[in-house]
Amino acid sequence: MKIYIIIILLAFGCVYNTFSQKDSLKIILKEVTIVADKSFKENSKGYKVISLTDSILTKNIESFSGLIRFNAPIYIREFGAGGTSSASFRGTSSSNTAVVWNGININSVNNGQTGFNSLTVSLFDNIDVRSGGGSIEYGSGAVGGTVHLNDALTFKNTPIVTNQFITSVGSYSTYNNLYKLKYSGEKLALKIGASYNQSENDYPLLGTNFRNTNGEYSNIGLNGGFSYKLSEYSELNLFTTSYLGERFFSGELPNPSSANDKYQDINNRTLITYHRKKGQVTNEVKAAFLTEEYRFFDDKTLASFNFGKSKRYIGNYKFKYRFANINASVSSLSEYESVFGKTDQIIERNRRQFSQSLIFSHQVNNLLFYDVKLRKDFNSDYTVPLTYALGIKVKPFSLISFRANTSKNYRVPTYNDLFWPGQGNLNLRPETALQAELGVVYTKNRLKIDVAGFYIDARDKIVWTPNGDPLRPGIWTPVNFSKAINKGIEVLLQYKYSIGKHIIDFNSNYSYTNAKNAATNTFLIFVPKHLLNASLGYSYKKVSAFYQHLYTGKTYTTESNSEDFIVPSFIVGNLGGDYILLKNQQKQLSIGFKINNIFNQLYFTQPSRPLQNRNYNFNINYKF
């Protein structure tokens, strides 16, 4: 069992910080944090992971897309602020990004993606962003990388109840509210959270006389967690979350007032895990039930809508044996999943899948670690290739370590791809991608530099195209199409410096991506070559300030890379600050502000859909 103990956390450069409250570190001597996905850390040794902790989440409470855009090496394409939003790693497509909730891939059965504006920032305790393939652990769609939404529960030898209340008010009638209650006992840990967000979102569209029209949204999220220590060796955990969101899809220029679409999301997810570790043997049983539903109203004034629904049942058993004498372990992961999906156009279909993974990991000595992972899926709808991953970590010098990994990953066709009436294609093959990564990490005191080169060879990409099927002329059908080669470099720079009570904190991600269609030798659309984000924080006693910066390079929108159809590069900056009004062992009250897009730049990631101009946010954060 992987437990997070303070000492590990205090080690510099630890990117797996799952604590939500850094300030509490000093006072508590013994605590153990439970996360649902206990395998994540041990399976990520050869990978690059960026952890977004509570303090970062709080600074970006108003938008999940904004959180990721300013803090992770991911390109976010947003159809107007608050609208449809998708994410891509390393030049792969948005359906090659898996979103993982407490260890479970939650990408939609219908379209294979997760909308980044139908996720709430604030309810999760931490978010990990892992670059690189992860189909072995997270299945279909984990090709470019994975975004992990984690709940954390904490056992403490002295029981304690903590409350947290955050409320924020922003421009365009934007309100974000969050309440979290946590109980940390010796044997029992509990967590309840609720959030409510709403916005009129009618920001002026820079350079025009229009405002963002029909862009309002509201959503409610509920979150619960429970963990009970059955014995010294075992515990029982329950995680549950519900989300109900309503968004209107704003109109595009030149006449945004014509928009009248409405979209609703209703998601429920429940996960129960039993975990037992005694001696060299670990057993873990998981059961999960997930439902998702969307309703699309082509006209908000009408009652009729298009919909998609799914129910997923997942059973999962993990067995791990540790060879103490050689410091190695072998794990077996068996999973059965049954999905019932339907839309207004597709009758309910049941897809069943059994997958078996084997993982062998070996810490040879202080110098060398490696792991070997294999997975085979048996799917009722099609054949999924054998997938594998190899990872190596070498630390030949005290300050420098190397990591390398290679893996084969896949994405299965969605229900829409297969079954859309008159258009689906039952002969589709899963997309596959071979990839390799080589990274160097330099850590000294509070400086960390991580440089990684990646190479992805993606095949059989599923693309909808007219005349895709010669037997159905003029009909749009999905086909296995292109081969793409993505190459690039990712650089991460983290630095923390303090003199007395002055603390400076700097984080930056830069990525260079050269992603090309191998057949046409043209750049893939909507992939910026350069992407840079950086944040600089400064704090002195009770006052802190931060600046977030984003540069996104030009992207092409046509396959031939016509200069007539591009999304221009842009720079956006946010400035914020906090002041701690009250702080003692029981309570902390702080107020903060944030100016988003401080330079008031016109920018967009989808043509004709400008994102927000300069806007303001004021927040109160109370923990007691």
Add this chain to the structure above:
Amino acid sequence: MKINKLFTALALGTLIFASCEKNEIEEMLPEEVMPEEVSKGAFENGILISGEGSGAGTGSVTFISEDFTVTDNLIYKDVNKTELGTFLQSMSFDNDRVFITVDNQNTITVANRFTFEKIGEISTGLEVPRYMTVVGNTGYVTNWGKGSFGDNIADDFIAVVDLNTLTVTSTINVAVGPERIIHRNGKLYVSHKGAFGTNNKVSVINVADGNVDKVITVKDNPDELFFNSDDELVVLSEGRTIFDANFTVIGNTLAGIATINPVTLEVASELIFAEGVHPSLMAIENDDIYYNIGNDVFSVKDDAVALATDKSITAEGFLYGLEVEGNFIYTLNASFSDLSKLNVYDATSSAKVQTVDAPIGASKIYFN
């Protein structure tokens, strides 16, 4: 700009001159006695192609000079520094102006048809506008109204637009899914393709009083309609695929080309396609009717009693637009992820004689 092989350019250049009366006269005059003519604008003589647009770029218009030496994409954007929006469904014209209908934007943008400088727009009173026809100083615009895929609401209408003030002055309620609209001798003829669902009607509307005089039943999903050389109305019905409640294909309704008597307003004759065959495009040139089955383009005389057995040409790519001028068949190979192509074929030899760029989602060809 694109330079093409001279001989094909010349061949086509002559053809287009021939198709245009005014130019025909000029062609025949010796140069020194040719009347001094002031150019009306850069896009006066040539082909305009409208593209619907997509996520890759909004609706746009391409100009191609009549000798095919100049291809100018994005002419509206270049002149006006603004986009037209998605999806550009169709264009219509009066003497000096072009009316650009963008259905998802509920907007008709009005510009000079020769310079493409914006004059104004009609952005209120329209609800999913599709096609417009101009009668004097009045425009008649088909509108789908509310509804969503597979789910029609009977609020569809023809918007009557005062082309002096560019405002919708009244509406005419019509059957569901009005699509193409043309006029002839004081009457409007509207095909009802069915908007978000299906329909099988052609409405005949009296321009004078705005009354629907007659609703003619044709085969399912009527789209293109024209008058033939005998002044009869010709309508292409695409037919449709039938699904059961489980969305399994269980059959097809038949497609047909109906010829309607303009006096009795009854279907006089009909060419019926085989079951499962769904033509989607039709063009008319002199007394020939051109239509497609998949990528193959066929032609029949307008008084034919049977469909053609031999194809004229096979068009390249995704055949999304069709026009015929003289002996040349203009086809659009539409791409929604990139620029499209205009391919021109010689109907006699079936050879492709021209290829030039066309806008994203290219769908309609107009001779300006």
